Amino acid sequence: MKNKLFGITIASIIFLSSAPAWADWQPVLTPGQSVYIDPALVNHVASPIKFQADLEKQIDELQAKSGINYYVWAIETSDTPQKGKSLGVQKTDEAIAAWSGLSAFPRDNYTLIVWARRADNPAKGGMGINVSNGLKKPDVPAILKEYMPRNPQGAVMAIARDVAETKAVNAFLGKAGSVALLLLGISILGVLLLLCWQVAVDTLKPNFAYKTKSEESIGSWKTATSNAASIYQELTDDKTIEFYTALEKEGELADFLKKTNIAANRFLCFYQTAIEALNGAVESQKLGNYKTAYLKLVGVHTVNFGKLPLEKASIFGGLDDTETFDGDCFLASLDNATKEALKCWSILKLSVNTENPSAFLKQYFAQKEKERKEQEKRELQYRVWAAALKAKKRDSAARLTKTEREIPLLNKVAGGSSSTINNNTVYVDNSSHSSSWGSSSGSSPSSDSNISSSSDWGSSGSDYSSSDSSGGDY
Numbered sequence: 092m093k094n095k096l097f098g099i100t101i102a103s104i105i106f107l108s109s110a111p112a113w114a115d116w117q118p119v120l121t122p123g124q125s126v127y128i129d130p131a132l133v134n135h136v137a138s139p140i141k142f143q144a145d146l147e148k149q150i151d152e153l154q155a156k157s158g159i160n161y162y163v164w165a166i167e168t169s170d171t172p173q174k175g176k177s178l179g180v181q182k183t184d185e186a187i188a189a190w191s192g193l194s195a196f197p198r199d200n201y202t203l204i205v206w207a208r209r210a211d212n213p214a215k216g217g218m219g220i221n222v223s224n225g226l227k228k229p230d231v232p233a234i235l236k237e238y239m240p241r242n243p244q245g246a247v248m249a250i251a252r253d254v255a256e257t258k259a260v261n262a263f264l265g266k267a268g269s270v271a272l273l274l275l276g277i278s279i280l281g282v283l284l285l286l287c288w289q290v291a292v293d294t295l296k297p298n299f300a301y302k303t304k305s306e307e308s309i310g311s312w313k314t315a316t317s318n319a320a321s322i323y324q325e326l327t328d329d330k331t332i333e334f335y336t337a338l339e340k341e342g343e344l345a346d347f348l349k350k351t352n353i354a355a356n357r358f359l360c361f362y363q364t365a366i367e368a369l370n371g372a373v374e375s376q377k378l379g380n381y382k383t384a385y386l387k388l389v390g391v392h393t394v395n396f397g398k399l400p401l402e403k404a405s406i407f408g409g410l411d412d413t414e415t416f417d418g419d420c421f422l423a424s425l426d427n428a429t430k431e432a433l434k435c436w437s438i439l440k441l442s443v444n445t446e447n448p449s450a451f452l453k454q455y456f457a458q459k460e461k462e463r464k465e466q467e468k469r470e471l472q473y474r475v476w477a478a479a480l481k482a483k484k485r486d487s488a489a490r491l492t493k494t495e496r497e498i499p500l501l502n503k504v505a506g507g508s509s510s511t512i513n514n515n516t517v518y519v520d521n522s523s524h525s526s527s528w529g530s531s532s533g534s535s536p537s538s539d540s541n542i543s544s545s546s547d548w549g550s551s552g553s554d555y556s557s558s559d560s561s562g563g564d565y
Contacts, residue, residue, distance in 0.1 A: 115168045115182070115207075120193055125150040131167040131210075138213035140165065142244050149248060157255035159226065160197045162190075163247055164205040172217070172564075179217025179231065179562030182207040187221045187560065199223055202254050205562075206243055214240050219562025220250055227261070229253035232563035239565040301381035308388040308418070309376065312369045315422050316362070319429045322436060323362050326355055335439070338449055347456065351435035358432035360396045361425045368392060389418035 118127035126147045132140040142165075150161050164186055172178040183205040190196045190203070201223050208216040218235055220228050229250055238246035325331055338348060368387055375384035395413045416424055441455065442448035 115166050115170065117186075117189055118164060120190055120195055122195060125154065125161050126163045127165070129164075129166040132165055132208060135167070135213065140208075140243070146244055146247070150251065153248075153251055153255055157258060158200070159255060159258065160201045161251055162201065162203045163251075164203070165243070166205070166207050167210050168207045168216075169210045177217050177219070177562055177564045178207055178209070179205065179219035179235075179564055180560045181219075182217065183219030183221050183560040183562055197223075202226060202251065204247055204250055206247065208243075215565065216240070217562060217564035218243075218246060218250070219560050220254075221560040222254060225258075226254055227257045228561045229257070231561055235563050235565045301385045305372065305376055305381040305385040305388075308385055309369070309372055311422065312365065312372070312388055315425055316365050316369060319358070319362050319365075319425065322429060322433055323359070326359065326432065326436065334443060334448070338452075344449060344452055344456075347435075347438075347452070351439065354428070354431040354435045356396055358428040360394050361421075361428045364392055364394050365421070365425055392416050392418070392421045394421075 116129040116131060124147075126142065128140065128142065146163075150163060153159075154161050166182065168178070168182060170178070170181070172181045176184075183203065186205045187203055191198060203221045204218070205220075206216065206218045216239075218231060218239070220231060222228055231250060234246055234249045234253075238249060335351075338344065372384040372387040375381075375387060393413055393415045414424075438452070438455070439448075442451040445451040
């Protein structure tokens with residue numbers, strides 16, 4: 092007898108030690124009831140909880156529609172979650188352990204949602220869910236992020252609806268949608284087979300028609316980019332950027348430096364776009380995809396002038412537009428951008444080794460302006476002289492008499508003898524006469540004047556060579 096009592100006592104101890112510790116309020120499973128609320132939450136002094144009257148109704152309607160048995164717990168807890176678990180998951184595990192052994196609990200078809208609010212901080216807590224086999228748990232942390240702590244009822248309904256909707260989708264795919272799924276799979280397989288066939292044909296067939304074209308295009312682009320490579324290296328060199336940054340950006344140099352900034356920006360963006368397209372074409376050509384290589388160069392290219400690396404954008408940035416070009420037009424535009432950048436940089440290079448580059452450039456442009464005005468003055472003098480000479484010749488021709496105009500004819504007929512016209516004897520001298528600008532009273536322009544030359548601020552300078560339960564807390 093003693094041994095029997097001893098056995099019962101040991102079994103009771105083992106059972107009690109293995110049962111989950113439940114220090115919080117635990118509801119009694121009641122048939123027909125889905126929502127259970129801890130009185131501590133309802134009677135809380137600072138933050139009482141009162142779900143809307145229709146929560147039970149909403150849960151019952153969803154239960155009738157989906158066929159799932161829903162249970163919702165709302166409790167207050169002072170527990171601290173175990174290491175590696177959230178408070179929501181821990182309290183849900185404890186709840187399912189307390190109810191799963193009850194005969195009235197539908198273990199084969201249920202969804203248990205537990206909301207545990209912390210007693211020390213009503214704004215904190217957790218929520219978890221446990222479902223029977225065949226049902227899928229939703230992403231509880233994402234739902235908590237959207238609803239908690241301001242709307243616990245909304246979070247509960249969002250979790251419950253997600254379980255029901257997932258069940259409905261799975262039922263459709265498993266039954267009514269099986270034929271549709273089969274047809275969809277066959278269609279997808281057919282498309283994949285067709286694509287594989289097309290890829291195989293495009294890859295295996297000889298595409299020599301594009302080989303020559305791609306080689307010619309790549310050659311043209313390599314030439315264009317190699318011509319621009321040197322100026323690109325100089326403009327992106329650290330010493331160049333340091334030098335350019337030190338120049339005065341206001342006053343007499345403002346317009347020139349603004350023009351230089353725009354030219355450099357356009358060139359750098361054109362060059363970067365060209366190099367990216369060329370590298371892509373070369374890689375395609377190496378793989379034997381001559382058509383792809385060709386189309387990458389002759390196709391449309393978009394230049395984004397606002398897309399410069401940070402270190403360059405801080406110096407040559409400022410533009411924020413895009414332009415689109417086809418292949419040939421792009422290369423021509425790259426060439427123009429290179430020339431404009433070269434024109435500006437060739438002037439800047441003149442002042443690189445000077446003691447005061449800003450002062451040197453000011454003096455340079457002042458001298459160019461002086462030469463331009465002198466050139467305009469010489470051109471004006473020439474136009475005045477030419478107009479006077481033309482007028483003098485016109486006046487001389489008007490003074491010729493009728494007889495004087497006939498002398499060449501008489502001289503031809505008489506052979507130099509005298510002829511009588513209107514009872515007057517006229518002697519004609521057949522000696523040759525010559526005239527030149529030197530015999531005119533006007534003066535020609537000075538020989539050292541350069542009438543045909545023109546002055547441009549960019550034309551001077553050095554040349555530039557180019558080459559189980561789940562949940563979460565909140």
